[in-house]
Amino acid sequence: MAAYEVQNSYANGHVNGTINSAINANVKHPSVQVSEKLDEIEQIWGRRTKATWFSAFFCFLLVTLCPVFLTIIFATLEHFDGSILGTLTAFREEGSLRFFINYSPRPDFNAAVGYLAWLLFQALLYTFLPGPLSTGQMTPAGNLLKYRTNGLNAWLLTHALFLTLGFSGFLDMAIIANNWQGLVVATYVYGFIISGFSLVKAHLAPSHPKDRKFSGSMIFDFFAGVELNPRFGDLWDFKLFHNGRPGIVAWTLISLSYTASQYQTLGYVTNSLILVDLFHLMYVVDFFINEDWYLRTIDMAHDHFGYMLGFGSVAIVPGLYTIQAQYLARYPVDLSTLHALAVLVIGLGGYAIFRAANHQKDVVRQTNGQCDIWGKKAEVIIAPYKTADGQSHESLLLCSGWWGFSRHANYLGDMMQAFSMGAACGNNHLMPWLYTLFIGAVLANRVRRCEARCSGKYGQNWRKYCDRVQYRILPGVI
Ligand code: NDP
Numbered sequence: 001m002a003a004y005e006v007q008n009s010y011a012n013g014h015v016n017g018t019i020n021s022a023i024n025a026n027v028k029h030p031s032v033q034v035s036e037k038l039d040e041i042e043q044i045w046g047r048r049t050k051a052t053w054f055s056a057f058f059c060f061l062l063v064t065l066c067p068v069f070l071t072i073i074f075a076t077l078e079h080f081d082g083s084i085l086g087t088l089t090a091f092r093e094e095g096s097l098r099f100f101i102n103y104s105p106r107p108d109f110n111a112a113v114g115y116l117a118w119l120l121f122q123a124l125l126y127t128f129l130p131g132p133l134s135t136g137q138m139t140p141a142g143n144l145l146k147y148r149t150n151g152l153n154a155w156l157l158t159h160a161l162f163l164t165l166g167f168s169g170f171l172d173m174a175i176i177a178n179n180w181q182g183l184v185v186a187t188y189v190y191g192f193i194i195s196g197f198s199l200v201k202a203h204l205a206p207s208h209p210k211d212r213k214f215s216g217s218m219i220f221d222f223f224a225g226v227e228l229n230p231r232f233g234d235l236w237d238f239k240l241f242h243n244g245r246p247g248i249v250a251w252t253l254i255s256l257s258y259t260a261s262q263y264q265t266l267g268y269v270t271n272s273l274i275l276v277d278l279f280h281l282m283y284v285v286d287f288f289i290n291e292d293w294y295l296r297t298i299d300m301a302h303d304h305f306g307y308m309l310g311f312g313s314v315a316i317v318p319g320l321y322t323i324q325a326q327y328l329a330r331y332p333v334d335l336s337t338l339h340a341l342a343v344l345v346i347g348l349g350g351y352a353i354f355r356a357a358n359h360q361k362d363v364v365r366q367t368n369g370q371c372d373i374w375g376k377k378a379e380v381i382i383a384p385y386k387t388a389d390g391q392s393h394e395s396l397l398l399c400s401g402w403w404g405f406s407r408h409a410n411y412l413g414d415m416m417q418a419f420s421m422g423a424a425c426g427n428n429h430l431m432p433w434l435y436t437l438f439i440g441a442v443l444a445n446r447v448r449r450c451e452a453r454c455s456g457k458y459g460q461n462w463r464k465y466c467d468r469v470q471y472r473i474l475p476g477v478i
Contacts, residue, residue: 047213047304051220059223063307067188070319073434074184075103082331082429111182119190122245125154127236134292137301139228141210142387147295148235151244152288158249174264176257177329187318191311194242195222198305202226210388213304225306239305244291247317248284254322255280258329271340272333275424276324279347279417286355293362298446302453324425324432333426343423350416357402357410364398373401383461397465406471411443447472
């Protein structure tokens with residue numbers, strides 16, 4: 001196990017220290033800009049504390065509408081030939097109550113047992129598989145947590161088992177596709193259970209009490225979460241498990257199952273579905289290869305664990321992120337060579353930007369800015385901040401490479417990938433584009449939240465960065 005010990009001792013660019021270390025660092029970094037005084041920086045950062053009546057009402061709407069949204073996707077694919085217009089017409093003609101009675105996914109005992117077995121299997125892999133011990137991001141209360149990042153091993157083992165059982169004839173690989181409606185219901189139920197459980201645990205047995213945020217509204221707390229890093233014991237992290245395992249490991253497995261289903265129906269797999277499988281595979285394997293990096297993203301470092309992450313990870317990821325495979329298995333599309341090539345180029349280009357931008361941010365923090373970006377010394381702003389325990393820390397804001405191109409170039413790469421997944425499905429229906437639209441909305445919201453958070457955390461230094469890198473996503477456009 002020694003080989004798995006602490007992979008990332010610099011801990012994402014946040015070192016304990018005083019403003020002096022930031023000034024000293026200028027000697028080492030000719031490309032560094034001098035920071036403002038630490039006293040001038042807001043000490044309270046992290047999620048907003050108090051909910052307004054509007055935000056609480058909005059959370060209530062989202063809690064209600066997420067399962068409705070997933071149910072409409074299910075109904076459209078299952079009963080209305082993938083046509084949203086057909087679904088809306090039935091909704092109008094039959095009325096909402098009759099529509100949901102007629103077309104909602106039905107619970108199924110075998111699917112529920114299968115889903116429970118899936119959760120337990122992933123929990124066992126998460127608990128017992130070896131993997132590096134990685135370090136997360138400094139929390140607002142000053143906690144720096146360790147995580148066992150064994151996701152790649154879990155993904156490999158799960159897929160190896162599925163493929164082995166499938167090709168040896170012990171398992172029908174279309175099993176997930178064939179039991180989809182029961183599985184969809186099981187994800188809804190578990191999504192609510194885990195969100196409710198997290199709220200109760202936050203009140204009764206919090207893991208890190210000072211990192212909790214109470215908004216004053218139960219529904220807001222249920223939706224946005226109270227605990228930042230709920231855990232069982234020292235290392236069993238709810239957020240890393242739920243964000244990564246039951247949903248993201250399942251993502252490629254569901255696509256594979258729908259591919260098997262298409263093969264069983266058509267006798268071959270369409271080039272559109274091969275492209276979709278490739279894009280899903282790239283996204284998911286990249287996620288697990290870089291699981292250590294994921295610890296320093298907004299999901300892990302900023303978002304508290306409630307319905308948004310809980311239901312999002314266990315129900316929306318399997319239900320929505322696989323939508324192209326679900327659609328193509330039922331409504332196959334053969335793309336022209338030119339169309340397929342164009343989609344492939346956009347998808348690979350998007351992935352290249354996404355990975356490079358994410359990597360540049362990580363490497364600059366890991367090396368304390370002592371690295372080259374695009375062949376030149378990394379240009380950074382040293383940005384001090386404080387945690388609630390009164391300790392001073394510092395971060396580096398990269399302003400060259402992709403982070404000098406725009407402030408969220410990684411989102412541009414993500415959008416290009418989401419676009420290519422939709423475009424792989426042709427343009428017969430809007431349905432397979434819902435993931436693209438959803439990711440567009442999620443990332444637009446992320447831009448807003450990330451900038452508010454960084455402004456609170458880094459104050460004037462964040463504004464200095466914004467002055468220097470003026471565009472959010474695409475220079476000259478947005
Ligand atoms: P980022 O990885 O961009 O993380 C944002 C954080 O990085 C900021 O809050 C800040 O945190 C730090 N940061 C901001 N600017 C700089 C800079 N110039 N130099 C160094 N650090 C900086 O965003 P996300 O966590 O939202 O996303 C991570 C990836 O996941 C993205 O590629 C995104 O596209 C993808 N994603 C995918 C989703 C999906 O469902 N498919 C959903 C959401 C995201 P601090 O300083 O505190 O470290």
